Amino acid sequence: MDAARGDGEPGTGRPPHAGEWPRQSLLGGLAPHARAQLLALGVQVRYPADRVLMREADATDFVLVLLDGVVKVTGRTHDNRDALLAVRMGGDLVGEFAALDGGTRSATVTACGPVVARSATRTQFLACLRGDPHIAQGLNASVVAKLRTATASRIDFTGCDVATRLARVLHQIAVRYGEPDGPGAVIRWPITQPELAALAGAAEPSVHKALRRLRESGVLSTGYRVIRIDDLAELHRIAFA
Structure with a gap:
């Protein structure tokens, strides 16, 4: 099945562990009304373990709001190895870079176990950001946190x-x-x-x-x-x- 669709189903039920996401995650840090908008975005999808959700260099631009489960983010090195770049869990957002700039995927995202998420098109996602400044601010903070972590990792590796x-x-x-x-x-x-x-x-x-x-x-x-x-x-x- 196409990664953009996953094992899709209309998202009408209560997501797993609702309200229990880490405070540092996007969902955990949003006010209830803003969180509810993200939880209503797109459709609910489920992925089995080891499913590739997004593939590096692909031209897809949907985003996934992770509700439950763990994914790993990997990149291909110059010597053709997979380097683990990060892990993301319920409460996090993946795929936002391609949705924001329209570019290709910068990394591959793979389910480490069963994953439940909300899948939204780029159009839906960008409309949501324009419609609620609280969500846009939360996304900005999330992206900055990811960049800070990446910068700190580079410094750690050398020092x-x-x-x-x-x-x-x-x-x-x-x-x-x-x-x-x-x-x-x-x-x-x-x-x-x-x-x-x-x-x-x-x-x-x-x-x-x-x-x-x-x-x-x-x-x-x-x-x-x-x-x-x-x-x-x-x-x-x-x-x-």
Whole structure:
């Protein structure tokens, strides 16, 4: 099925976990009336795990408002490898760059597990932005946050060792997407160690060693499709001391 349509259905039901999106996400940060407009935009779609939702260099221009699930954003490197650029979860928006400037897709977006979203055409999306300044302001803040994160990552890659970069990546994910759990947080999304290495800009063996040290020191523990940050304060100290 075409990625623009997904497994589409009219969006008349209550979205999963409505009102429980992270505060830092687009949906979580909007006022209720503005959030309701985004939740009514387009149609509701569902995607299975591993479905490519958007493909780098394609000329599609629809946007997806993620309601539930996790997607990964990847780009093709000069040596024909897939580099993990970011992860997005329920509450986030993907595809807005092509919708805003009419250009081709800058990256590939793939479902890491089942995903539920609102799919809107470029025309619908731009009309929504023109019609509500609160949504436009929220989108601007979301785009700036993404650019700030990308800039910080570039600086980290040149100025920090692998352990520090990995700690910063894990801390950012835990704070933005993790479920609070006592002094720590639980990250429930299936990222592989090669993908984690790509996010940290490091070789996989180096990330293996850094993860082992974090486990041995009691900072985190790993399980099937789960990373549990047991001591978020200590992870912060390692990442930013």
